[in-house]
Amino acid sequence: MSIRVERDKESGVAVVTLDRAHKHNAVDLDMAGQLSSAWRDFRFDDNVRAVVVTGAGEKAFCTGIDRDVDVPQPSSPYSVDDPLIAIGPKANDLWKPVIAAVRGMACGGAFYLLGEAEFIVAAEDAVFFDPHTTYGMVSAYEAIYMAQRMPFGEVARMALMGTAERVSARRAYETGLVSEVAEPGDELKAAVRCAEVIASYPTEAVQGTVRAVWAAKEGARSQALAQAPHLVALGNLPPERQAALFTARRPEFRTR
Numbered sequence: 001m002s003i004r005v006e007r008d009k010e011s012g013v014a015v016v017t018l019d020r021a022h023k024h025n026a027v028d029l030d031m032a033g034q035l036s037s038a039w040r041d042f043r044f045d046d047n048v049r050a051v052v053v054t055g056a057g058e059k060a061f062c063t064g065i066d067r068d069v070d071v072p073q074p075s076s077p078y079s080v081d082d083p084l085i086a087i088g089p090k091a092n093d094l095w096k097p098v099i100a101a102v103r104g105m106a107c108g109g110a111f112y113l114l115g116e117a118e119f120i121v122a123a124e125d126a127v128f129f130d131p132h133t134t135y136g137m138v139s140a141y142e143a144i145y146m147a148q149r150m151p152f153g154e155v156a157r158m159a160l161m162g163t164a165e166r167v168s169a170r171r172a173y174e175t176g177l178v179s180e181v182a183e184p185g186d187e188l189k190a191a192v193r194c195a196e197v198i199a200s201y202p203t204e205a206v207q208g209t210v211r212a213v214w215a216a217k218e219g220a221r222s223q224a225l226a227q228a229p230h231l232v233a234l235g236n237l238p239p240e241r242q243a244a245l246f247t248a249r250r251p252e253f254r255t256r
Helices: 029-042 110-114 141-147 152-164 169-174 187-199 203-235 239-247
Strands: 003-008 013-018 050-055 060-062 098-102 105-107 119-123 127-129 165-168 180-182
Touching: 003 029, 013 029, 013 187, 050 060, 050 187, 060 098, 060 110, 098 110, 098 187, 105 110, 110 141, 119 169, 119 187, 127 152, 127 169, 141 152, 141 203, 152 165, 165 169, 169 180, 180 187
Parallel strands: 013 050, 050 098, 060 105, 098 119, 105 127, 119 180
Antiparallel strands: 003 013, 127 165
């Protein structure tokens, strides 16, 4: 299994752990399918009233799609096969609250998950960045998700600067991406504490509140996401050129 799911019936909290630490918890096709199944299963488990999602190990929450995964693409520039499109809870019609606990790197496709969490608790050593433009790819879904949480200029800067700049946990807190910063190793405990409080309340009221919060921006978000696959199809470099840029990547970056 590429994920671990632990349920605590007493507290009503489930913890979903991305369990590919040797790959910085990058998402392969198996993990994508398992995440989708887990979110859908939670809809039917009345013992689960809140969920925490985190990554195994200390180096990364998630680094997006595993670049070793082969995802065949249709020839039409108007269609994109994106295995990450359904890895988040909202994409699977789960309206029980989800809190993300982040340590280490969270980048690229990780924002598909972070963008559909209610809020994020980050370790002091967490860093957020979006490598797409560096490697000749359009940051569409990632930028759209982050635009629901951060000021326009901060989203544009992170998306356009690519690997050249990484956003620290403290800066992410200042800009609204992160709601709490914890000591490294304590981020999961802090997120679970929040989840336990929420899970102690009547779930009908909690789920209704989640729907209300998302409804505030759902129209703009849905319209933006509808454009995303076309922008990706038209703007991405061919895979071989992406691979060449990735191989030649430079490690220099700045953190703020």
